[in-house]
Amino acid sequence: MLRVHFTAEDLLRVRMADEPAPLMELGLALMTLKRRSDPVFGQWRHRAQRVLPPQARPVLDLLSTTGTGPLFLDPPTAGFAEGMDTVRSTPRASVRSELLRVRALERPRASWVRGLADDDRESWQLLERSMTAAYTSLLADAWPRVRAGFQAEVAWRARHLARHGLLATLTGLSSSARWNGMTLEYPPAYDREIRLTGQGVVLLPSLLWTAYPLLAPQPGGPALLIYPAVTPLPLQDAPATPDPLNALLGTTRAAMLRLLTTQHTTSGLARALDISPPAASMQARTLRDARLITTQREGKSVSHYCTALGLDMITASTPPLGDPSPAPYGTRPARSPA
Incomplete structure (x- = not known):
């Protein structure tokens, strides 16, 4: 059973993630590939097994089917390259601690796994090649669909939060969830107890994981609740x-x-849509005049965000998702010796 002990400050700081995390989804995709129990992913798993190249398979030595880590493999960065930089810069003490936590060092299935804890250069290069090959074969082409699904989920979940409240939203992440005082329990899951310290929680939906929610504490920041x-x-x-x-x-x-289910500047919209900033400004003005978005100016920066009417239009044009009711992320310092 996963027990998450909240403080009042944590409940006040619950929010949705801004972007999907490529390495987080990659780790969950590889664990889903090994689970073999979810019929929804049956055809996807068969296809993934066929296209996954041999150079991608070493990383599977580190992953179980439970989603319990090691946490240094899937930092919640918004880009794959940025995420790999963060993985490479993990302090050696953190690497060893995580490998021991998931018992990869106690019963190593491959010699290179122990090399990670010893800061062996060839072992780290092998890990980087494996993760890059896995991402290229499993997620690179599918990433636009992952982003679109993520944005639709966040928009729908935010509306659910506004209408039903935080209690229903958090318990609605799993059919077996329940509150016990200030503790949120997710049975049946892996046996783990986590006490939050007031930094808050970021809700991060995954399109490649269909089991129980997972909680990933982040050093010096809010915990991630992956569902x-x-x-x-x-x-x-x-x-x-x-x-x-x-x-x-x-x-x-x-x-x-659809992009404006999360806040964007005019220049950010132009980059995302591959149009010029004046064109983005003109299109945003049209949406604002129709009451579908709102605009706020801070100094020289102009930010846009969906209105409730805009979210309703997106929801109405999206196939029904059902009702489960009953920023940029930072990087870590360079790896240092234990």
Whole structure:
């Protein structure tokens, strides 16, 4: 059973993640590949086993089917390259501690695993090649669908939070969740007890994990509560139906509205949509005039965000997800000796 002990400060600091985390999803994808128990991922697993190259397989030596780590493999960074930099800079003491926690050092299945704890250069190069090959074969092409599914989940979950409150939202992440005083319990999961310290919790949906929620404490920051999105990646692969939002607003404005389920600047929208800043400003003005987004200026920066009407339009144009009710992340310092 996973028991998460909240303080009042933690409950006041619960929020949704801004972006999906590539290395987090990669680790969950590889663990889902090993689980063999979820029928939703049956065809995906068969396809993944076929395309996963031999150079990607060493990282599987480090992962179990329980989602319990080691935590240094999946930092919650917004980019894959940034995430790999963070993995490489993990202090050796943290590496050894995590490998011992998941018992990878007690019963090593491969000699290179012990080399990670000893800061062996060839072992770390092997890990980097393995993770890069795994990401390329399993997630690189699927990442636009992962992002789209993530944004739809966050928009829907935020509306659920506004309508039903924090209690229903947190227990709604798992059918077996329950509150016991200030403790949130997720049975049946791995046996772990975590006491939060007031830094808060970030809810991070995963499109590649369908089991129980996972909690990942972060040094000096809020803990991550990773939970399965209502619509996992294999269902995102279903043949697309005509998009009524595109038909109503046009492709660019529909894409912009969906991006604005999280706050973006005008220049950020231009980069994300591959259009010029003046074009992004013009399209944003059209959406603002229609009361679908709101705009706020801070100094020279202009930020945009969906209104409730805009979120309702996105929700109405998305296939029903059902009702489960009953920033940038920083990097770590360079690896130092234990």
